[in-house]
Amino acid sequence: MSLLSPRLQLKVAQKQILTPGLVQMVTVLQLNRLELKEMITQEIVKNPVLEESTEEPGEEITPEELMPLLEAEQEHNADPADRQLLEAAAPGAANAPDGLAGDVAINGNLFPDAEETAAATVAEPEVPTVTDPALETPAVTDPFDEIDFGSFFDDYLDPGYRTPASESVDKPSFETFLSSPVTLGDHLRSQLSVSVISEAVRNAAESVIGNLDEDGYLTAGLEEIANVGEHKQADVEEALRVVQSLDPAGVGARNLRECLLLQIESINGKGGVAWLIVSNHLRLLETRQYKEIARLLGRPLEHVEIAVKMIQHLNPRPGLRYSGAGARVVEPDVFITKDGDDYIIQMNDEDVPQLRLNAQYRKMLDRDNGQTKEVRDYVRERYTSAIQLMKNIEQRKQTIMKVCQAIVRRQTEFLSHGLDYLKPMMIKEVAEEVGVHPSTVSRAVASKYVHTPQGVYELRYFFSEAVQGPSGGSTPLLTLKRMVKKMIEEEDRTKPLTDEHITAMLQTQGINVTRRTVAKYREDMKIPSTHQRRVRN
Numbered sequence: 001m002s003l004l005s006p007r008l009q010l011k012v013a014q015k016q017i018l019t020p021g022l023v024q025m026v027t028v029l030q031l032n033r034l035e036l037k038e039m040i041t042q043e044i045v046k047n048p049v050l051e052e053s054t055e056e057p058g059e060e061i062t063p064e065e066l067m068p069l070l071e072a073e074q075e076h077n078a079d080p081a082d083r084q085l086l087e088a089a090a091p092g093a094a095n096a097p098d099g100l101a102g103d104v105a106i107n108g109n110l111f112p113d114a115e116e117t118a119a120a121t122v123a124e125p126e127v128p129t130v131t132d133p134a135l136e137t138p139a140v141t142d143p144f145d146e147i148d149f150g151s152f153f154d155d156y157l158d159p160g161y162r163t164p165a166s167e168s169v170d171k172p173s174f175e176t177f178l179s180s181p182v183t184l185g186d187h188l189r190s191q192l193s194v195s196v197i198s199e200a201v202r203n204a205a206e207s208v209i210g211n212l213d214e215d216g217y218l219t220a221g222l223e224e225i226a227n228v229g230e231h232k233q234a235d236v237e238e239a240l241r242v243v244q245s246l247d248p249a250g251v252g253a254r255n256l257r258e259c260l261l262l263q264i265e266s267i268n269g270k271g272g273v274a275w276l277i278v279s280n281h282l283r284l285l286e287t288r289q290y291k292e293i294a295r296l297l298g299r300p301l302e303h304v305e306i307a308v309k310m311i312q313h314l315n316p317r318p319g320l321r322y323s324g325a326g327a328r329v330v331e332p333d334v335f336i337t338k339d340g341d342d343y344i345i346q347m348n349d350e351d352v353p354q355l356r357l358n359a360q361y362r363k364m365l366d367r368d369n370g371q372t373k374e375v376r377d378y379v380r381e382r383y384t385s386a387i388q389l390m391k392n393i394e395q396r397k398q399t400i401m402k403v404c405q406a407i408v409r410r411q412t413e414f415l416s417h418g419l420d421y422l423k424p425m426m427i428k429e430v431a432e433e434v435g436v437h438p439s440t441v442s443r444a445v446a447s448k449y450v451h452t453p454q455g456v457y458e459l460r461y462f463f464s465e466a467v468q469g470p471s472g473g474s475t476p477l478l479t480l481k482r483m484v485k486k487m488i489e490e491e492d493r494t495k496p497l498t499d500e501h502i503t504a505m506l507q508t509q510g511i512n513v514t515r516r517t518v519a520k521y522r523e524d525m526k527i528p529s530t531h532q533r534r535v536r537n
Helices: 020-029 033-046 063-076 079-089 114-123 149-156 184-192 199-210 222-229 233-244 256-266 273-280 282-286 290-297 301-312 359-365 373-410 412-417 427-434 438-444 477-489 499-508 515-524
Strands: 050-052 334-339 342-347 355-357 449-452 455-458 466-468 474-476
Touching (some): 020 373, 020 438, 033 050, 033 373, 184 199, 184 233, 199 222, 199 233, 222 233, 256 273, 273 282, 273 290, 273 301, 290 301, 334 373, 334 412, 342 373, 355 373, 359 373, 373 412, 373 427, 427 438, 474 477, 477 515, 499 515
Parallel strands (some): 334 449
Antiparallel strands (some): 050 355, 334 342
16 A cells, blocks of 8 residues: 655756747747837837837947846846946946947947037037036026926917816827728618618618628528517518618528529529529539530520620629728838849838837946835846847847848749749758758748749748659749649630649659649649539530
């Protein structure tokens, strides 16, 4: 019988632990331009020592020069480190090497011009450090600061008597004026509000609209709507007819056939050839048996073909225009432009806040100012966190630049001539060339876009596997898919190419693929099978 008792065990194990700085570096690397801008804005709000860099001239100190000072303070935890940090961050420190200053900037001008430095020197003359308050230099006040312009305009430009109510009116926020997408339900209810119907039918129509899916189809039965909403069956049926008469045409249908018939009826096509085809021969239309449809309807084949073209312009998902995903905003993170025979790579830093350290908090690190240890530790931790963020942002920029340089070296022919010259490229190969882990390259190209002379592409678009091509070379999968699609587009509709035929044609060009691979690519491009593409005469 074993007894439970506390025991001490010693074992050796290896664990991979991600530090907060490494976690932030990985997170920042996979952000695109818009996400990075939002993240920087949030960090500026949370971290008081971070601020957006301005164009005002002044001496600067880099985070690389300030970080050793913070590390020294953490190791020694003594006064000299605080004093050294103060001297390095002071705007006019005379003994600061290489022009160290209070504002630490990144992605900005780390080497100011001589004129800017001279202007900064004139604007901020050196003041000797004193401890006696009696020896301190009195601050120079601006005469304009003594004038209360608000009272001046109130006294001399008073428009007259104003009631307290008029002075305390809260103006509406600008957020109330921002446009919001119109949903399918809102669009239908706006039309229903001006329809002349009874109140009972109107309430039933609201229930019908509430049971429409994003494509505009009715997902619930009429009896279920009547029972749940406590409506009369006749009111629900009338409400369905009212909803089906609204825009967009075809909304409120219970199946595809009814959806297409409602759209044909909306253009006064009821009883025509297209109406008859959708009503009675939808299966033959799907299999493209136009000659059989003409025989059954007793109409010329030309009339059937005209009706088929009209049916092809109908929308099988009428509600998707209002309930579908909105347009995706894409802003290139990188610009690749051609300059002579060379390509220039440039990061898109426009509207991205440029960070620097606020020098006003440097006084809180001085023990002589009477700050507690908790305050000094907090300010030191905020400075360290801010420098870490700025380094990670710079590291993100350098990694993306190196990856783009590798892409340009490998895809020069694509940048010059187009998609037909795209070469196969693996993430592992670029990672070895750049000198990082493949996961780092994967994060660097995630959700990021590049503007090239051939258009805007996702960075991940350039990475594709290769298949054995002619002359022992390799062909990227994207090029192979385009070749398959082009063969299908140029085929004879009465005798469409099978997957075996396409495979044989590719093999004659020196590309070794299997039938299963061709079928997979065809399904990925949403191309119907041979049976569905065949047009029967």
